[in-house]
Amino acid sequence: MTILTYLLIFIIGSMLGSFFNVCIYRLPRGEGLLFPGSHCPLCNMPIKPWENIPILSYILLRGRCSHCQGKISGRYILVEFICGLLYLGLYLRFGLGIDFFCFLFFISVLVIITFTDLEHFLILDRVTYPAMIIGLIACLIRKDLINGILGLLVGAGIIYLIVIISAIILKMINHPCKDEGGMGLGDVKLAGVMGVFLGWKFVLVSMFLSCLFGSIVGMILILSGLKKRTDYIPFGPYLAMGSLVTVLWGEKILGWYLRLLV
Ligand SMILES: [Zn+2]
Numbered sequence: 001m002t003i004l005t006y007l008l009i010f011i012i013g014s015m016l017g018s019f020f021n022v023c024i025y026r027l028p029r030g031e032g033l034l035f036p037g038s039h040c041p042l043c044n045m046p047i048k049p050w051e052n053i054p055i056l057s058y059i060l061l062r063g064r065c066s067h068c069q070g071k072i073s074g075r076y077i078l079v080e081f082i083c084g085l086l087y088l089g090l091y092l093r094f095g096l097g098i099d100f101f102c103f104l105f106f107i108s109v110l111v112i113i114t115f116t117d118l119e120h121f122l123i124l125d126r127v128t129y130p131a132m133i134i135g136l137i138a139c140l141i142r143k144d145l146i147n148g149i150l151g152l153l154v155g156a157g158i159i160y161l162i163v164i165i166s167a168i169i170l171k172m173i174n175h176p177c178k179d180e181g182g183m184g185l186g187d188v189k190l191a192g193v194m195g196v197f198l199g200w201k202f203v204l205v206s207m208f209l210s211c212l213f214g215s216i217v218g219m220i221l222i223l224s225g226l227k228k229r230t231d232y233i234p235f236g237p238y239l240a241m242g243s244l245v246t247v248l249w250g251e252k253i254l255g256w257y258l259r260l261l262v
Contacts (some may be wrong), residue, residue: 009091010084014054016108017083021076023112027127028120043068054080075115083111086244093248102138103247106131106197110240113190117236123186128193135196147199155195155203159188159239175230183235190236194243202250209253210235210242 025041026033038047045067051057058077065072086107094100109131116122132152139148163183169175195203214235221227246253 006088006091010088011054013087014080014084016087017080017111018052018054018076020083020108020112020115021079023127024075024079024115024119027112027124028116028122040065040067040070040072042070055084075119079111079115083108086111089248098138098142102135102142102197105134105138106193107244107247109193110243114237114240117186117234121232121234123184123190123236125189128186128189131193132189132196135193139196144199148196150200151195151198151203152192153195154200155198155207156188156192158204158207159183159191163188187235187239190239194239198243198246198250201254202246205250205254205257206239206242206246208242209245210238213241214238 022038023033038052039045040047042065045065048066051061051066055077058072058080061072063072063074063077064070087104090100090103090107094103109127112127113123116124116127136145136148136152139145163185166183191203191207194206198206217238218227218233221233222229227233
């Protein structure tokens, strides 16, 4: 029975992941989400229902469109698989309560933001603003509104400060990226969303983790020659990674840190 529940949750996760793939493709292009129906981005042929099964279709079609044989981005199967795993992880952590559904929404938003930021360097207002509002409504329902508002201010405030300070430093040292800057207002809004869902205490944990992940992965990318020091590396995915770890293990990490202090 348990195995069946796990399987069911994984399948629901991958099906929603399949919908998030549509969001990731269409939102940055300003297209509607429901119409027109799914079609191949290369030849515009409508996708048949059996070609729309998460994960399996991609494997059966060997990552190619059945009509034009054009290559379909590996991101499709990746997002479907990741969402299946994430939903399963959330279920194992929270069971089926209100926390599960709140964080399920939050993590789904993070998946969409991560991939639009990686592919287009964009964190869209069309995603962050509605997420903030839904998050605040969820706080209201859980009678935790003050914590959500404080979290929003703390999260967005910290990243806003970093944006301003890094812009000043980049100008001072006349760095080649001084006009693009390291982080943008999209990151500020994302940090606001994180604060609403995590609350002020745990948004601090997630900020710390995000910076840690950002420096480690950034260093690996630069040392391995995959990126140059002057290349733009989007920060949204690190914020998402920090949030995910905080959702799953934040209480443990905070408890461990506080014990170090006393
Ligand atoms: Zn095609």
